[in-house]
Amino acid sequence: MIDLYLNLPVWVQATIKGLIAIGVLIPVAGACSMAERKVSAWIQGRPGPNRAIVPWVAWIPFVGKALQRLGVFHLMADGAKFVFKEDVVPGHVNKFYYYVAPLVALIPALCTIVVVPFGAYIDATTETLKPLILADVDVGILAVFAIGSLSVYALILAGWASNSKYPFLGGVRASAQLISYELSMTLSVIPVFLWVNAPGGNGTLSLFDVVESQSQAGFLGGMWFIFLMPMCAFIFLVALFAETNRQPFDMPESESDLVGGFHTEYGEFKWSLFFVAEYVHMTIGSGVFVLLFLGGWNPLPWIPLEMVISSMPMWLGALVGVGCFLGKTFFFIFFFMWVRWTLPRFRYDQVMKLGWQKLLPLAIANVIFYALAIAMIELS
Amino acid sequence: MPDILFHLFAFLTLASSVAVVINHNAVNSALAFLVGLVGVSGLFVLLDSFLLAVLMILVYAGAVVALFLFIIMLLDMQGGERKSFSKPTAVAAVIGSALLVVCSMTLIRSFGGLDAPDAASILPVGANLKHYGDQLFTTYLLPVQVVGFLLLTAMLGVIVLSKKFDGMGDVK
């Protein structure tokens, strides 16, 4: 099986990998949307969607009921609805950009997964830990940032092409906000890479290496970066919220003042693409956070994955790694939702002020502090 | 395969560059510029220069063009009437044409006259992060700092020009 796969041409392999990534990410995004509704319901003291059921599933004695209560079929119903709804296009829009915007939203979101490792296994031949990743390039985190940064065009294009004032305002806000927080975000990961790329070592930006450096032996080596650099994690997290347009930073779609923001004029399937893109961003953002600060696939601080899976078969070890990683990621997705249903939305001026006057200086100070600290450790 | 991709990206880059110039609509131009940058970045990837490709996208596509668009949208620059030729325009056109002719002549005359450089002799500057860092902080330290300083000055100038200060009355 694996041989067959390896014998395929490179581009076929890449296509298969890509399809698998899409096949996993889009259902995850869907599940996130349902999770969001359930979490919001629980926080507000309601049961949330729990009615829809497919008849023949209902016949399964216990599971059917459980699935119904979880609202799984609402998700399917929603999906079907998006597909079958009439495709309404407002008459005043710029047709080309109006259609392109949802694609522009989804493509970068799905592309980022290429450079994000989501697990590790012990290679049988070399007895070393290898990442489970679609494309292991040493620019890793930069590629994530680069591709991720393109998603802003979806918002700008959607807002501009809609030719309507609320979407336009949403688009303008999106462009300003995403640029503002990208700076802090990028700056916040510099200390992590300073630490990983010890002087004299082979310079790397690979996320796999970041996780590896969190699973070394010893007190500092096995320490996850969230404990070592809490300020970095904090800045990264805040910027991540802003970058993914999540509450309390969801200025571009801010329902209370902009109706629906950039996607006001969108409906049915096109709208659902924005929707999926947002959740894919959130998923990948959470994944990157886990990789950078929460030890990736390592089950616990100071307990590296290698230690746990060395006696297991390869496939089981890989599964445990992926499981650990996904568990943490899903917790973070939950955290996103938790925050969304806890905090009120900022005002736009507060968002800008926070980004430029608070977060950016803090990030710069943080970089200087860790640069000095690491230099001192290295010199001593 | 890489040949096809090269031609694809090259065409993409050139076509979008032309589109940037000839488009009436500023937003269209900006987006064509974006596509051009993606094309360039693709070319870098084909050169195995991932770092440059990523930086291209991250800095130019991700931030600079977005900023352009932000400004364009904020100022609502919609094509507008084409201005008739004024004297400076005419002069600029003449100089530009002259430069184009000189460049073309040089290109045509040197066709086939240049040897392809030995691949091994080129330093893998853009391909490797460490090399890139080394070069940036050693060989090119001064140029980078100078250019950076220049940018800073330009930025300050923009702020001074665009901001209304108290006591300046109705000066724009």
Place this chain on the structure above:
Amino acid sequence: MSFKTVERKPLTFAERTYVPQIVNGLMTTFKKMVKPNETLEYPEARPPIPEGYRGVPTLVKDPNGREKCVSCQLCEFVCPPKAIRIKPGEIDPTSDSAHVEKAPEAFDIDMLRCIYCGLCQEVCPEEAIWLQNVFSLSGYTREEMVNDKDKLYELGGTLPDKHFKWDQKKAAEDRGNAAH
């Protein structure tokens, strides 16, 4: 008008970072999340109806099974949206409640018009019309939404009152007849 300026305590540093408040908020919402639901799953679980709730107006019978309404038409008169329509009628002289003389022949309440104000209940001199706890009424046609007499008695049931006004009246009549 005099006013007083209240000095606000300046925010502490921790407060200004906003972080402790966020953590607090997260704690609160998490607590809410693990708590049981506040809402009812409506069709299966029904809310408790408080005493004196003004639901769908109904007609009631007395403990003897006699219809209490004597079709005085005061409710029809007082009804602000004119939802009530009564056709008065005479009780069959051979029936047990012939001494009451009058009962509605037809009694319609148009629930598409009813505003649940309860004036009919308030005005009724015989305590025959009651707004009871039915709050969800639906139908496929307009005709279905007009409650006729049978439906109103079906919804209303029996009022366990102890007045027995008409029984006393009948007893007095019998006493009077015996005395003569």
Place this chain on the structure above:
Amino acid sequence: MIQPAKPDLVTVFIDGKEIAVPKGTNVIEAARMVGTDVPHYCYHPKLTVAGNCRMCLIELGMPMADRATREPIMDPETGKQKINWIPRPQIGCGTTVVPGMHVKTQSPMVKECREGVMEFLLINHPLDCPICDQAGECKLQEQATGYGRGYSRFIEQKNVKPKRTQLGPRVTLDDERCVLCSRCIRFCQEVAKDDVLGFVDRGSYSTLTCYPGKELTNNYSLNTVDICPVGALTSTDFRFKMRVWFLKQSNSICTESSVGANTVVWSREGVIYRITPRQNDEVNDTWMADSGRILYKEVQSGNRLKPTSDLKTSVAAAGSLLQDGAVAVVGSGRSSVEEQFLTAKLAKQLGATSYIVARHGEEDGLLISKDRNPNTRGALVTGLISDLPATELSDLSADIDAGKVTTILSVGEDLTAAGLSAEQLAKVTLVYLGSHANATSAAAKVIIPTLTVFEKSGSFINQQFRLQKFASTIPGLAGAADDRVVLDQLLADVGGASAGSDLPSVWAELSAQIPAFANTAYANIPATGLLLDSSNWSGLDFPEGESLHFKPAAAEATA
């Protein structure tokens, strides 16, 4: 300032207000003239005074004078003559005014008296207002609210009396509700002249009943229901039909006979529930016959003519028939003045002879006259006929047999009832305008359904030559047209000059063309009617004998 009283006027002071009233007026009527209501049950202005309910108690006083010298005794404080108040209250109904009389209708004593009387009246009252038909127009309700104490101190057993006595075919009695005012007894004795009612037993056992072996069967029995101040006497026909507060009241005229009793028609949402008399002291006082009260049933009767085609088509069909042959027009003594006028115009346009059919019945000397057409005199005044009509159309019958008449227009008249045979009807082409089906409508070629008197407006002229108007009380039957509109359109269709069919236009024409109506407009006819100059028809021998407020011209001449 005291003005010198006119010889037949008496100056009295009611609650300090000075008023001159005709001699012989009682205090209740005098108080009514100053706008003060003195509550009462037994008193009725058209009946004798009984004075047995005691509700109208008032305080009386006369100016004080020295017994010996007849000198007025002045009050030094006000400078006016002192009033000598009678220490006990007096009944208002039984007290006739005398000059200088002072009356208090609002004093504390009067108030207390009223409260006491109300309390007594309510002691044995069953309080079954929810099922009582009088509720809403019940004096007991009104005065208990206005003058009663508002609560009851009576905790004993109430009296039990018969609840559903049939006094006659049309009147039901609930004795428990009776306040023993005796209005009904007096009515039967004094107005209906049929003395059948009386009280039996004493004290709280007093009961209204018919004399043994007698029944309240006279044709005026329902007037007792009207004058009953409480719900004791109720109309069997109206019993439990509808609460009075839902009913719309419209003024109308009884069409039973040429008396033209003034009525009020009570309807709700296009359905008439009852007819009651309307006070007109020149015609019917406050009475009307029972037989006139059931006339409304014709509105809903099964043989109403329903439209089969739209008015325009029917009128065109009728018009072409009428223009073809030798026409005779049979108008109606039941049509209004306006309709008769339009009929006359139509007949003139067609060059036709016009007839109306007389209807005669028993007269009772009270409110039913011999002429059972409400508007025979209207036909005379409008020129539809020039002589008194006969009950049988023998001239027309002869004309048909002779072939002189080939087409007949009948305005609501059944020609078979007027002496024409079915064969004769078959010979001619019939056009029928009317509200109900009959033998004539069955034989008619064109039928145009019209409205009943309750559905249209107009006026009648009664036996006194009194022009009285009636208003439409309910909307007309769907599709049926007003007679005036039909006649006007027919007139236009056969080439006549139409001046419009609405009342003001017809009356503009009427006042211009009919000398008796000169300077009269429909809107200006008073509610009590307008007496016309009848001298033009004084030579005619009208069939009516003497009745209430009417003496035949001949009798008047001899008197």
